[in-house]
Amino acid sequence: MSPLEKIKNDIVESQVWKAIFRHGYDDTPRNRVMMVTANVFLHLHPAKVRRHAVRMRFTWCMGGLTFLMFLITAITGIYLMFYYRPVAEYAYADMKYLEFDMPFGMLMRNMHRWAAHAMIVFVWLHMFRVFLTGSYKPPREFNWIVGVLLLVMTLLLSFTGYLLPWDQLAIWAVTVGSNMARATPLLGYEGPFADFVGANPIYDARAFLFGGGEIGPHTLLRFYILHCIFIPLVASILMAVHFWRIRRDGFSGPSL
Amino acid sequence: MAEATRERKLPVDDKVHTWPHLVRMEFLVALFILGALTLWALTVDAPLEEPANPTRTPNPSKAPWYFLGLQEMLVYFDPWNAGVVLPSLIIVGLMVIPYIDINPKGNGYYCFKDRKWEILTFFFGFHILWITMIIIGTFFRGPGWNLFWPWQKWDLHKVVALTNVDLPYLVGFRDYWWSAVFSLVVIGGYFVATIALFYFFVLKVKGKEFIERWGMVRFSITAALVALMLSLPAKMALRLLFNVKYVLVTPWINI
Numbered sequence: 001m002s003p004l005e006k007i008k009n010d011i012v013e014s015q016v017w018k019a020i021f022r023h024g025y026d027d028t029p030r031n032r033v034m035m036v037t038a039n040v041f042l043h044l045h046p047a048k049v050r051r052h053a054v055r056m057r058f059t060w061c062m063g064g065l066t067f068l069m070f071l072i073t074a075i076t077g078i079y080l081m082f083y084y085r086p087v088a089e090y091a092y093a094d095m096k097y098l099e100f101d102m103p104f105g106m107l108m109r110n111m112h113r114w115a116a117h118a119m120i121v122f123v124w125l126h127m128f129r130v131f132l133t134g135s136y137k138p139p140r141e142f143n144w145i146v147g148v149l150l151l152v153m154t155l156l157l158s159f160t161g162y163l164l165p166w167d168q169l170a171i172w173a174v175t176v177g178s179n180m181a182r183a184t185p186l187l188g189y190e191g192p193f194a195d196f197v198g199a200n201p202i203y204d205a206r207a208f209l210f211g212g213g214e215i216g217p218h219t220l221l222r223f224y225i226l227h228c229i230f231i232p233l234v235a236s237i238l239m240a241v242h243f244w245r246i247r248r249d250g251f252s253g254p255s256l
Numbered sequence: 257m258a259e260a261t262r263e264r265k266l267p268v269d270d271k272v273h274t275w276p277h278l279v280r281m282e283f284l285v286a287l288f289i290l291g292a293l294t295l296w297a298l299t300v301d302a303p304l305e306e307p308a309n310p311t312r313t314p315n316p317s318k319a320p321w322y323f324l325g326l327q328e329m330l331v332y333f334d335p336w337n338a339g340v341v342l343p344s345l346i347i348v349g350l351m352v353i354p355y356i357d358i359n360p361k362g363n364g365y366y367c368f369k370d371r372k373w374e375i376l377t378f379f380f381g382f383h384i385l386w387i388t389m390i391i392i393g394t395f396f397r398g399p400g401w402n403l404f405w406p407w408q409k410w411d412l413h414k415v416v417a418l419t420n421v422d423l424p425y426l427v428g429f430r431d432y433w434w435s436a437v438f439s440l441v442v443i444g445g446y447f448v449a450t451i452a453l454f455y456f457f458v459l460k461v462k463g464k465e466f467i468e469r470w471g472m473v474r475f476s477i478t479a480a481l482v483a484l485m486l487s488l489p490a491k492m493a494l495r496l497l498f499n500v501k502y503v504l505v506t507p508w509i510n511i
Contacts, residue, residue, distance in 0.1 A: 035275035045278060048271040052365075054278045061285045068286050072293065092307045099304065110297035118293065120322050124382075131353075131378050134362035134371065141354035148350045155322060162320050167305040172317040176327060180339025191336045192509040215310065252364035 044243055046250065053251035058133070062126035066154070067239070069119035073157075074232065076112040079104075084164070086224035088217035091166035116158050123154045135252035143245040146238055153235040160227035166220060174223070175215050181206035315399045315412065324393030325386050331401065332491045334510050342484070349381075349481045356478045358470060373461060381485055420501035423494065439504035443511065446490065450483040 001009070011017055012024065025031065033047040052058055083102055084094045098105040127147065130136060136144035163174040182188040186197045187205040194204070202213040211218035272278075319327045329338035361370035368375060398404035399412045423442065424435035455475070458467060467475065494500040504511040 029273070032273040032275045036279075042275065042279060045274045047274055049274050049278050051270045051272050054272065054281055056281065056285070058366075061282070064282055065285065065289055068289065072290070088308075095304055106301065107294075107297055110300065110302050111293060113302040114296050114300070115293060117321075127350075128378075128382065132366055132375065133364055134357075134359075134367075135364060136354040137357070137360070137363040138354075144354045145351045148347060151350075152347060158322065159320060165304055166308045168308060168312070168314060169303055169305045171308040171310065172314050173320050176317045177319040177323050180326070180335055180343075183335030184340045185336050188336070188340075191340070254363075254365040 044247065046247060049251055050253050052253050060125060060129045062122050062129055066119055066122040066126055069115045069122060070235070070239075072115040073112055073119065076108045076115070077228065079108045080112060081228060086164065086221050088166065088220055091164065091220060095165050095167070116161060119154055120158055123151050127151060133252060137252075140245070140249050140252065143242060143249065146242045146245065150235060150238050150242060153231055153238060157227065157231050157235065160223040160231065163215075163220060163223045164227065171215055174219075178206055178209055178215070181209050316397060316401055318393070318397070321390060321394050325389035328389040328393040328397070329488065332488065332495055336509070337511065342488075345481070345484055349485070352477060352481075356474045358474070377482070385485070385488060420495070420499045422502045422505050423498075423500045424505075426498060426500060436504070436506060439511075442503055446487070447480075447483050450486060451479040454479045454482050 036042045036045055036047045080098065083098045083105065085091060095109075098109060100106075102108075130144070130147070136147075159174070159177060162177075163170045182201075182204060183191045184205040185192045186194065187199055188194060189199040189201050189204040189206075191199070191205075194200075199205075201207065207213055209219075209222075210216070211222045318324060326339060326343055329342065332338070333342065357371075357374055359371055359374060361367065362374075395406045396403055398408075398410040398414075400414065400416070402414050402416055404410055422435070424438045427438070429435040429438050455467075458470075458475075491500075491503070494503070502510045
């Protein structure tokens, strides 16, 4: 027995340890399966996976990391929600308050923002990897569609969040991004054939998005609710479907 | 026949336990990325500019970086097309990929040789068009959405000659109706030519048997999407080489 193993043995066999952990973990095939099937979170995975599918150069880990970024933004986002009011008079002041007065406020905000950006990069790389391995091919066609919808949700989550700091960067980036909506054919007042529908600046696709003719306090509240409740909810449902389908269809791989 | 069934080899079991093999890797990667993200967040602050002021438009106003490809497309197409129709088609085009790609090879493993054209098409759309446009929009666009080198000082008063003309005017049409007829012929001709070229191209690299297996519907959708995707570089070339603003001008719609 090596000294390290002896130390480990001394700890594990001590009365203090035994009082907390009644019995050890026996590394048997049955226990390995049980660790996965008896755990609500790990149960996302099948009990066994094909050997090639756990290699990093196959998966790039991008799907899982996109989900990790989602979790990080959810947790840091809840922290930010405690201090932030989506009201035009307060929003910017709350940002300053959060950055300078709240414990870990700046760190939480930074993590939230960089994780959101990383999530977009990861989801693009994930799509690229899935394309390269042809993992969208039968029977996984539908899951690719769910994945494309999740990509759109990721972009929308990031875009709606962009407005919330209520600084110059926020409103003008969102203005530029949303101005497209007023050019929607038929439904936007500057779009082709708008006259036939009767779209006008306060009654068209962009006004529906903004909650008014131009970007303002109503837009802030609208984007806040979309950002914190609606889109995360939709994305969560889509993720449940996405993961479930992976679980049912198995990880893709060459046929045996 | 019974003999053959009995002799069939059982599939090799190449599976490993999720616990610990997969879970361990997920945990380590998550830990590493979480650490890297925390370090990044500790060292680089998220931007916060002066308070929102609807009366002061910054020049340039840029969309979030992931939409700058679309904003860059606005140089070449009108907003209804660059901001609404083409993005929607990108999403639809991505969604139909599993249904138009009937190549059974390369399912679940990396393989370039068997799906060369599929991968090259994706590469062209994703890396060449989407990513390049984002890079141009992020690093090479300054005030007035004019082109600047990243190290160049932004000149707010940069003078750019407004020499863009519409394609019918460029080739000599002055009458509105003849211009419109010419434009429609050009646009129709572009789609007919691109789709025909695409047909012969597929015929050459994949063969007649493939086209029959592919079917009319799959071919039409793919050809239309390819033609639409190539319309961006086509319009870029017209603009950058010949200063063409629009190909078609009507009171309702400009292309």
